[in-house]
């Protein structure tokens with residue numbers, strides 16, 4: 360089977376590489392010629408564990424190739440996946456211009472039956488618009504070709520995307536013909552062998568499933584952050600509360616970790632887009648409104664704790680920020696809470712030294728030379744008034760505390776992800792602040 364993937368961003372690239380890995384012939388198309396040349400030479404636009412090897416291996420075996428020419432890619436394909444960007448518009452809704460451009464282009468160039476699948480996260484009703492764009496392009500050519508549209512949202516976590524794709528919890532596919540269903544069932548068969556389910560549904564439900572899932576997860580995090588803040592005030596320990604509630608299988612223990620707010624390219628964007636869809640239908644999603652408000656507040660939490668500790672006086676003080684990416688195992692800086700923290704520190708007249716094992720190059724595109732990037736976590740902490748842990752990379756988990764105590768100006772730690780043992784740190788002479796603890 361041959362498929363075409365339009366868009367070599369995070370979703371397109373992981374999808375293309377993993378489909379090729381199980382034996383499908385995949386051609387990835389992108390309008391960015393420089394990006395395609397780099398990919399042809401094995402240089403990836405993103406950092407994702409395991410992806411490089413899969414791309415190289417499948418390029419060598421000629422199952423995976425990259426081109427800028429949709430016309431060259433389409434012959435012989437049975438499905439095209441649209442995996443281009445859907446950046447947020449001014450009102451928070453997903454901007455569909457790239458999705459619809461690709462749909463139109465497919466209509467202009469296709470010569471045989473195709474299943475045209477939206478893979479990008481797109482609001483309910485997008486498949487109808489994709490269908491219209493394809494139909495218009497075909498009728499402009501006066502061609503009557505058969506095709507189907509389908510929706511196949513992805514549930515990949517950055518940093519764990521390869522595993523999520525190869526061993527999915529579920530594959531959601533929205534179709535409205537049996538031909539499209541058969542094509543996609545055949546494509547995904549290799550992933551279903553160990554009992555991983557494929558869920559066929561109508562197209563609008565598949566589109567909604569993606570947003571409802573991300574919004575539910577974002578809700579969990581904002582809920583936990585809210586409860587953590589209350590624990591801090593009321594003298595309870597959120598870590599114990601988390602274990603206490605997570606042991607109920609109806610709640611479950613995953614995704615209950617409080618922190619400095621959710622970030623990334625998905626939750627913030629998808630929550631906004633779902634709120635906007637609600638507004639379009641005259642329905643106010645009140646819980647989701649609160650989820651967003653709690654998250655905005657949570658991103659300021661560490662900074663407020665810093666101000667309180669230093670009695671509002673942090674001008675000319677140096678702070679070490681450990682971790683920059685929105686979460687570990689990625690260089691993605693989109694909507695990273697570290698950016699909000701760093702900008703607040705700088706505005707208050709402080710200086711910042713930061714270390715991240717992977718994301719510093721990417722972070723520099725957001726922060727320029729407003730902060731110092733260091734070669735390791737210890738250099739960042741030299742003469743610092745405090746360390747602020749923003750991202751829970753493994754490398755930060757067991758530092759040499761005595762060494763740090765000696766090289767810092769004052770041994771103060773703000774643990775934005777609750778990864779440290781407060782009792783041990785206090786014994787070592789540190790002042791410790793976590794999330795959802797009394798301090």
Ligand code: UGA
Nearest residue numbers: 513514515516517580614615616618621622623625685686
């Ligand atoms: C998220 C979803 O988890 C994926 O299922 C989905 O496919 C993806 O969005 C998408 O729409 O493409 P991702 O953004 O990569 O994946 O990251 P997550 O691991 O879900 O983390 C999101 C944010 O929540 C991070 O900022 C993380 O630090 C935060 N988080 C997560 C917490 O604060 N606490 C937790 O317990 C878990």
